[in-house]
Amino acid sequence: MSAALDYNSAESAWEDAATAAALLAIDPPGVGGVCLRSLPGPVRDRWVQIARELLPAETPWRRIPINISDSRLLGGLDLTATLRSGRPVVERGVLAEVDGGVAVLAMAERIAPATAGKLGAVLDNGEVRLERDGLAERMTSRFGVIALDEGAEEDERPVGPLRDRLGCHLDLNGIPVHVAGGCEYTADDVAAARDRLDQVHCSDELAEALCAGGLALGIGSLRAPLQALRAARAAAALAGRTEVTQEDVALATRLILVPRATRIPEMQQPEEEQPEEQQETQETEQQEQEEPPPPPEQEDDERPDEEDGGEQDEDDQGQDEDEDEEQAPAEIPAELVLDAARAVLPDNLLQQMKIRELAQRNRSQTPGRAGALQQGGGRGRPAGVRAGNPGGGARLNVVETLRTAAPWQPLRREHDQTGRRVIVRPEDFRVTRFKQRSQTTTIFAVDASGSSAMHRLSEAKGAVELLLAECYVRRDEVALVAFRGRGAEVLLPPTRSLTRAKKGLAGLPGGGGTPLAAGIDTARQLTGEVRRKGATPVLILLTDGRANVTREGLGGRDKAQQEATEAARAIRVMGIRALVVDTSPRPRPMGRELAEAMGADYLPLPRADASSISSAVQAVTGTGR
Structure with missing residues (x-):
């Protein structure tokens, strides 16, 4: 198994993965989503099936292909309805349709950075902002994402900003097929947990423990502790509780914080206990060394006052010490998070992170796998459209050309005497841009x-x-x-x-x-x-x-x-x-x-x-x- 989920047994790994599917079903926008690293196969299909079955029947479920266009992703002009009615008609995109549900991102390791940026903006803002084709609309949309990561190499992963917005990071590679069974939770359990989620509270002590634990693990983003807190609340609701416990925090640590760890936390060495007699002897010697010399002799009638004053000073000092003890903040139980993290962290984490860091740094120039990008011409993958005339290898994009001309149809029909239903002018022409990797x-x-x-x-x-x-x-x-x-x-x-x-x-x-x-x-x-x-x-x-x-x-x-x-x-x-x-x-x-x-x-x-x-x-x- 990979370093992301190097557990003691495949059974425990699958159990945590199935629990993550239940947490996502309880609170898709809160948990953020799941980055599921697994090659296509029955194990991944079984997990996706469990995640789908745990959701309420009416929950939206949409798949986002890797080559999705901006108009289908965010929405745009409904070309057919616009040409039929003669006025601009808005078409809802996939992200607007999936409000309250789950979007499944296929081949997430190959998603274009621009598409990942648009998806991340919608996840952050909770709404789809449509400003294209002469339209300006805002549609509320809060959902979770299941990113199917099919990367075979260490550097084949979804872009960093997208992974950062997904709460649970799971790795199913290495889990045998016979282990990938069912889930101990049902759709009824998830429905009951959804109703109970608003009543679940988490103490400040445990919330601070998640933040301190994330910092000790080298996690620089604040999203991870917040997602872990929401996952812990969902876990408590799933267990039928209204208060987050240490068990819920440990589960959130394994699913959310550990896969993001960049360093192994140091173990606190307990101080060696000394015999009581030796401790008392050392304290006595220290007090004798620090005790100031006695004051010069004074008259007897002044001594009682000084003694009373000394007693009063000792009483005030004792009261101050008591007040300091009461005002001293309780120690943040970060060890609760770190103990759960140490149980599943791989021994060679630092070496793996170094290799991953080098690979990610050089990913923009991925030699050997693909050469430099070459734009233009009529070969390669589509890379958007641009205004221009067809010819010289450029291909006319009929749909985008009609989409550009559609908003102007009412005005053009008033000045056109031919009776044509659709009037297209040369300035409406749009040609497809292509890009390909050189050898x-x-x-x-x-x-x-x-x-x-x-x-x-x-x-x-x-x-x-x-x-x-x-x-x-x-x-x-x-x-x-x-x-x-x-x-x-x-x-x-x-x-x-x-x-x-x-x-x-x-x-x-x-x-x-x-x-x-x-x-x-x-x-x-x-x-x-x-x-x-x-x-x-x-x-x-x-x-x-x-x-x-x-x-x-x-x-x-x-x-x-x-x-x-x-x-x-x-x-x-x-x-x-x-x-x-x-x-x-x-x-x-x-x-x-x-x-x-x-x-x-x-x-x-x-x-x-x-x-x-x-x-x-x-x-x-x-x-x-």
């Missing part, structure tokens, strides 16, 4: 010098072969540049042939000096050729960063290092996506400095085999499948 060519520049051959060349060969296989599966092209001795050569021009790539790796010799500048120059020239063909180049440089051969093939470490830095800066100027993998057994500053000059990600791997190098490169550059 990606991954260029591996491998250091085959004596130092690398002695240290890591065999592991580098194995890692490159694994990465080449991944590129072959995606039908991308790969190229191989090797540098050793006095220069560099292209062992493998851009190709899709995996067999040819393996032969190039098998014939990769090792030994000699490190002409690093020549290797980078050769890779840069190859990236230029790739760009001229319309593809997107990605450069992966595997080296220890210690150059000792100049461009002329002569020795001289200082000059060779300077030339390597200059060649790396040329890569940065060209804006090439690059990664420097430091293959030396003990990483030195030269590798990091080279990556900074190149504007590339730096990945030191002093102790790693071919598989770990391949996995790390895929996580950083997004070259996973």
Whole structure:
């Protein structure tokens, strides 16, 4: 099972998942929704079926396809009714129709950021604001979302703002089919809990515990504690209570806070108990050290007053201490939340979060999986419409053209003598815009010098072969540049042939000096050729960063290092996506400095085999499948 729900058993994981479906059915807008990470299959279908059956029969249930248009999502002009009646008629979108219900978002990991932004705005405002096609409408809509996340890799997830607005994060991958049974709750239980929800209260102590626990887990968003509070109230209502208990808080922690955790909370070490006699001895010694010297002797008649005053001061001090104890706030029981979180947090959370952070950072430029976006032309995925005339590869969008012309029909008919029902003018023409990903060519520049051959060349060969296989599966092209001795050569021009790539790796010799500048120059020239063909180049440089051969093939470490830095800066100027993998057994500053000059990600791997190098490169550059 994945790190999101790494529980002790699949049974407990499914039990929590079924309970999450019940909480969503009780309060869809309050819980926000469920981000359901699972590949298509009977387990996911069973969970969706349970969520549907627990909802009241009249609850709206709408599916949102990944390629939904803005007019269908938010609403717009009802073209047929408008042309028939001769006046603008508003058509309600899916988000307005699902008010009070649940919207199911298919393939949420591939949703466009613009669509996710519109969906998030409606979730935040509780209303659909329609301002298009000459219309201005506001329609109330509060609902929950089930985002079906079918991502196979770590970086294949819905965009962050959308995940942040969904309360429960579930992972059903790894749950056997025979475990995915039913749910202990029924639709009648959910209906009774809905009626009881307004009467449920949560103490300030437990509410503060959720906030403090979320902060201790590294959750920066305030939405998560609020969603956890609403989920805890729904859990109490489901159990037939009107007061939130620690059990409800623990459940909300597992479902909402733990999947968002970015760090493991530290365990509080209890203070070692000392024997009472030793404690009393230490207190006595401390009091003797802090006791001020006695005042000088004074007359007897003044002493009673001082003694009375001293007694009075001691009484006042005792009263002040009592008042301070009464006014001191009670300790927030954050340990209640943290104990529930520690029971389900994975041991390798920090490593997984680091890889996920790198993958998300590089997601906007996902090399290997898809190249740069190219807009225009008549191929690719539709990317909206624009005003323009058809021709030259541009296709007329008939529906959007009629939609643009519809509001003007009454005015145009008054000045038209032909009797036409629909009058379309050239300024109404709308053409469809398309966008497509260009092909990606991954260029591996491998250091085959004596130092690398002695240290890591065999592991580098194995890692490159694994990465080449991944590129072959995606039908991308790969190229191989090797540098050793006095220069560099292209062992493998851009190709899709995996067999040819393996032969190039098998014939990769090792030994000699490190002409690093020549290797980078050769890779840069190859990236230029790739760009001229319309593809997107990605450069992966595997080296220890210690150059000792100049461009002329002569020795001289200082000059060779300077030339390597200059060649790396040329890569940065060209804006090439690059990664420097430091293959030396003990990483030195030269590798990091080279990556900074190149504007590339730096990945030191002093102790790693071919598989770990391949996995790390895929996580950083997004070259996973």
